[in-house]
Amino acid sequence: MISLAPDPDLIRVGNCSGFYGDRISAMREMLDGGDVDVLTGDYLAELTMLILGRDRMKHPELGYAKTFVRQLEDCLGLALDKGVRIVANAGGLNPAGLAARLRELTQELGLTATVAHVEGDDLAPRAAELGLGEPLTANAYLGSWGIVEALGSGADVVVTGRVTDASVIVGPAAAHFGWGRTDYDAIAGAVVAGHVIECGTQATGGNFAFFREIADMSRPGFPLAEIRRDGSSVITKHPDTAGAVTVDTVTAQLMYEIQTARYANPDATARLDTVALAQDGPDRVSITGVHGEPPPPDLKVSLNSLGGFRNEMTFVLTGLDIEAKAELSRRQLESWLPVRPAELTWDLARVDRPDAPTQQQASALLTCAVRDRDPDTVGRAFSNVAVELALAGYPGATLTSMPGKAAPYGVFTAGYVDRHKVPHVAVLPDGTRVDIPPADETRGLEPVRDPGPPEAESGDDGDPGPTRNLPLGAVAAARSGDKGGNANIGVWVRTDAQWRWLARALTIDELRRMLPETAGLPITRTVLPNLRAVNFVIEGILGQGVAYNARFDPQAKGLAEWLRSRRIDMPASVAATGIDVEESAL
Incomplete structure (x- = not known):
């Protein structure tokens, strides 16, 4: 147990990034806007790992989120002045490289800050022996205990590779409260709180179905979780920021990208069917009652491979005979191609309407997408034919844009590896390497019994009426x-x-x-x-x-x-x- 907050029974964990490319000013907004003990950021989506993998192919010293360095260049001094620790998964494919760059940055800024990192998630060199094929990237989702070790060493900044999104929030809470590996209810509560805030402003009104009910959506504030010793929490945001925190905005984020009632994480499985939400005041929602179970025996692995090259062209079809125009375009393009791509798909979007008052409303969109291992097949050869159709095809022929070059595309798959085969290492500021042991107790993700429909009340069954x-x-x-x-x-x-x-x-x-x-x-x-x-x-x-x-x-x-x-x-x-x-x- 270490002290990360002035209150031994409460820690305020804020978020300043929901993805690589999120609002660059969010770190300063969170540090300036109110009290926070630990500031976290999630930078790693499934697509991001592919982007970083291609980045690392060109520049082996990179492979991390470069925007995080820019944020710390602006905000590290402020964070140190306020005593705020920073934990982020911005290390991507190269957490050691990011940690080294941050140490250089502290010297450039004339600051004294300690930096630790967590590694072990990168399984690409061992992918074949682990039965994962030969992907471009292969990263196991690690948990929070490496972060706990790094914070326990006194690190001001902790960067990780591929940990679960919630782990950057669970780690500070577990460190502050001294939770043990089997405190499943408390850990699961922090997992749920982490899931709510890790996508940034999606918890404060962003991407929200009932957005018209929120008075000010000009620039929603980023969320923070006030986590208690028992794992319960209150989700809130800094005062005088736009957006809102309501039971509905929190529910919206809880429902994001979930699978079943068991929400698996490397440290505990949270039972989403036990979550209770309640409004706890303006812009405050409490999360209580979360039940936790031992984590699953295997760790999920994010696998990204280069699938080949792709290109597409969208034809604008206007006015009458839309279906016939689309069929003519298909016949012509496919017969004119010198080599048929491995994949060729058509999609006709009937966004047109009859007797339309504008030309745009009279038009439908026909998109042809192609994929192949050969860039020339879906590049120059495909683009040339699409342009050659301009004066030889359907009446009113036009394109939404000029032809582009073939672009590489990736393929994501999920793998699973026994957690005992995945290293988990905290590298402390002084260079000491601490191995984090895997969980001793695990539990498979068996299905949860369907509770069935809720009990009917008078008028609910039989004739529903009008x-x-x-x-x-x-x-x-x-x-x-x-x-x-x-x-x-x-x-x-x-x-x-x-x-x-x-x-x-x-x-x-x-x-x-x-x-x-x-x-x-x-x-x-x-x-x-x-x-x-x-x-x-x-x-x-x-x-x-x-x-x-x-x-x-x-x-x-x-x-x-x-x-x-x-x-x-x-x-x-x-x-x-x-x-x-x-x-x-x-």
Whole structure:
């Protein structure tokens, strides 16, 4: 146990980054805006590891988040003055290199700061022997105990490679309270708090379905978690910042990128079906009741490979005979190509409308995407043919942009490795290397029993009475996200009556009806009564991950909003307690 905060029973952990490329000024905003004991940042999405891998191929000394260095150049002195520790996974593929660069930076700034790092996650050199193939990057998701060791050494700044997003929050809490490896409930509570704040302003109103209810969305403040000794927490933000922290904004982030009721982390598995949320005052939401279990025996591994090269072209089809124009374009382009690419897909977006008042509203978009191992096949050869169609094809032919060059694309897959085969090392400021032992106790992620629909009340069963056919979003909020080639959609409502209807109405079959693109794909539904929520995991809808770019929304960010826009029959009594939606949707 070490003291990271003046209150032995509370630690305030803030967040200043939800992804590589997030608001560069957020670190200073969090340090200037109010009290915080530890400032954390998450820089590593699945796509980021591929970006850093390609970066490292060109510059072996890099492979880390360069924006983090810029932030510390501006803010390290301020953090030291305020006694704020900084913990971030910005080390990416080269945490040792980032730590060395930060030590150089402290000297350049004339400061005295100690820097530690955590390593061991990079399995690329051993990928083949571990049965992971020969990927460009292979990084195991480590937990928080290396961070705990580094903070215990007195480090002012701790940088890691691929740890789980929540681990940068769990580590400071575990260090401050002296939690043991089997304090599963407390650890799981911190995991949930970490999951809520690790994506930055997504917890304070960003990417939020009911955004029109938030008075000021000009520049949402970043979130912080006040974590208590028992693992319970309050999610809040600095005063006088935009956005909001409500039960709904916190629920939205809780539902982001989850799988089942068991939310696995390397240090504990949090049971999301035990989470209880409550408004604790303006911009304050309490998280209590989280039950934790031993972590799974295997560690997840993020694998990124270079899949080949891709290119695409979008044709604008205007006015009449849209389907015939699209078919002519397909026949011509495919027959003119000197070599057919390994993958060639067409997508016709009928965004046109009849008798349109503007040319744009009279136009549909036809996109041809190609992929191949040979860059010339999807580069010059493909682009030349697309341009040659301009005067020889459908009437009114035009393109949304001029042809581009073939671009490399990546393929993400998830692997799993016995945790005993993965090193976990804390490298302290004086260079001492401390091996972090794997967990002694583990538990597999067996399915959680479906609690079934909530008990009906008078009027809930039998004849539902008058119904209305409305967009789901008239009563429900939703949040969606990506995990490799899969996507999740979490849907929740606000009242018990809405919940009794939603839990019965929004089945897997109904989801397939509402989202026809899910036809033939495996779907899993998880019911979370405490949150009045259902979560769906749709396998394979994103192809081989965001870098593969199989859909126009490759990270499934808008998937939930599409679902909310789709119509469903609901009792008039349920509809009456919904929210206002645009008249055009009614």
